[in-house]
Amino acid sequence: MTVLRNIFLFLSKNKRLTIVAKKYGFRFGASRYIAGKSIPEAVEVIKRLDGKGLSVTVDCLGEFVDNEAEANATANHLVRLIETLGQESLDAEISVKLTSLGLDISNDLALRNMKRILDAAEQQNIFVTIDMEDSLRCDQTLEIFTLLKLSYKDIGTVLQAYLYRTIEDLHVLKPYSPSLRLVKGAYKESPEAAFSEKQAIDDNFKKIIEIHLRNGHYTAIATHDDAIIEYTKQLVSKYQIPYSQFEFQLLYGVKADRQLELCREGYKVRLYVPFGEDWFGYYMRRMAEYPANPFPHKNKSAGRKMGIHLLHK
Template sequence: MEALNKSFFLFLASRPSLDRFAKRWGSKFGADKIVGGETFEHAVPLIQNLNSQGLRVTVDHLGEFVASEAEARERTLECLQSIRMISAHDLNSQLSLKVTSLGLDINPELVWENMIQIMDEAVKHDVFVTIDMEDSSRTQATLDLYKALKKKYNNIGTVIQSYLYRSDQDLDDLNEVKPNLRLVKGAYKESAKVAFPDKSDVDHNLKLLIKKHLLNGNYTAIASHDDAIIQYTKELVREHGIAKDQFEFQMLYGMRSERQLELLAEGYTVRVYMPYGNDWYGYFMRRLAERPANIAFALNGLFKK
C-alpha cells in the first residue's frame, strides 16, 4: 500500500494539467500549512517566529525545470533578493535552491554564471547556500557543479539521496572537498535500475551514509522525520564522541513541529526547511509521496472548516 501511495502521488506531481487547479485550491489541501507563502515577504514573519523559538531555517523559492534563459535569470534574481532579505531582516536562515531552475538543462555556462552571482552575493551577506538534489538524471551534473563551486566558496553544500545505489561512491568522491551535506532518503520516482525499491534498504543506506560522513569529520545535516533515523544518529554520535556542532537535524516546515522543539530542548541544532512561492504543487505531492502520514494531514486540511 505504501508503494502504491508513493507511485500515485509522484504520478500526480508529474501532471502539469493539475497545477493550475492546485494553485487555486491549494490552501484547501493544507498547502499553506507547509509553504511559507507566495513571496519571501510573506515568509519573513514565519521565519522570525521559528528563530524566536531557537529553530534555524533554510528557505527555498519553489520552482524547477525552467524553459528559457530569461526564466533562469528571473529565478536567479529571486535568489539574490532572498539573500538580501535574509540579511536585511537579520534572519537565522540559509538558502536552498534547485539548479534546474537556474538553467542546468539549458546551458552549463548559464547555470555557472547564475550560481557565481548567487554565491558572490551569499558571501557578501554571510549566507550559506545548499544545492538541492533532484532526480537521478541530473545527479552527476549537480555534483560536478557543486565540486567546482566548492573550490571557490566555503559557504556551499549539497544533498545526497540514500535511495540511489551510487550515493556511497558519491560520498567517497566528494570527501576530498570536505563537503557540507544534507543526507536524505529521496523523493523522486526512480527506476529499480538506479535506486533501491525497498524502503528498508533506503533506510539502511541512509544510516550507512550518516555514519561514514560523520566519521569522515564532515558537517552533516540529517534531514528526516523518521524517529528510527533520529535515534540512530543520537546513538552514533554518543558512541563516537561526535560534537553536536558537527551535525544538525532538518525537518520540513509545518511537519512534526513538536518533535523539532523536543530535539532543540535536548541541545541539538534543528533547521526547518521552508519553501515559498506559488509553484508549490510538485513539492507538495512529493511530500505526500514521501510519508503516508502526510496524506492524513492533507485530507484534514481539505475538510477543515
C-alpha cells in the same frame, strides 16, 4: 499505500496540473507545508520559527525551467531573498534547485546563475545548499557543486540514501570536505538506480551518516524517522562527535513537537521552509512521503475534492 505514493509522484511532474493548482492556491492544505507565496510572507514565518530557537533553510519553490529568461528571473528573486534575509539578521540559509536556474537548458546557464547567488550570499554571510533532484541530474549537480566549491566556502549539496551510487559519491566528494545534507530521497526512481524497499534504504542511510560523520565533515541529517534520529545520537555518543559538526533537518509543517523536543535536548534543528507560487510539485512529493495523512483534518474533504478536480483536468 505504494500506489497512492506513485500517484502523488506522477502528479508532481505534471506541468498542466501545476498551472491549475496555482489557480486554487492554498485552499486545500498546502499552507501546512509552504510558508506563503512571497518573500515577505516567508520572512514572517521564519521570524516566528527563529523566536522558537529553530534555524531554517529557505527554498524558493520552482524547478524544471525551460527558458533562459525564467531561469534568470529565478536567480534575481533568490538574490532579493538573500538580501532580505541578511537585512533581517535571521538564522537562515537557502536551498536552490539547479533546474530552476536553467540546468535543463545548459550547465553554463545554471553555473552563471549560481555564481550570482553565491556572490550575493557571500556578502550577507549566508550558506547555500544545492538541492539534489532526480538521479538523471545527479552527475550534473555534483559537477557544478565541486566546481563552485573551489571558489566558494559556504556551499553544500545533498546526497540521497535510496540511490545505489551514493556511497561512491561520498568517497568522490571527500577531498572537498563537503557540508552535506543526507536524505532518504523523494523522487520516483527506476529499480536500476535506486533501492525501493524501506529496509534497504534505511540501511544505506545509516551507512552514509556514519561515513560522513566519521570523515569529520559537517552533516545535516534530514529525516523525521525516529529510528534514524536515535541511530545518529548513538553514533555521536560512540565516536564523541561534537554537536557543532551536525544538525537535524526537518520539514516545515511536519512533527512540530518533535522539532522543539530536539531543540530542548540541545541539538541544532533546522527546518526546510519552502515558499513561492510554484508550489505544486513540492506539495505532491510531501503527499507521497505521508500518504496516510496528506491533508490537515479541517481540509481533508477539500483535499479530496482538489485531487478529483485536478485528475479530471
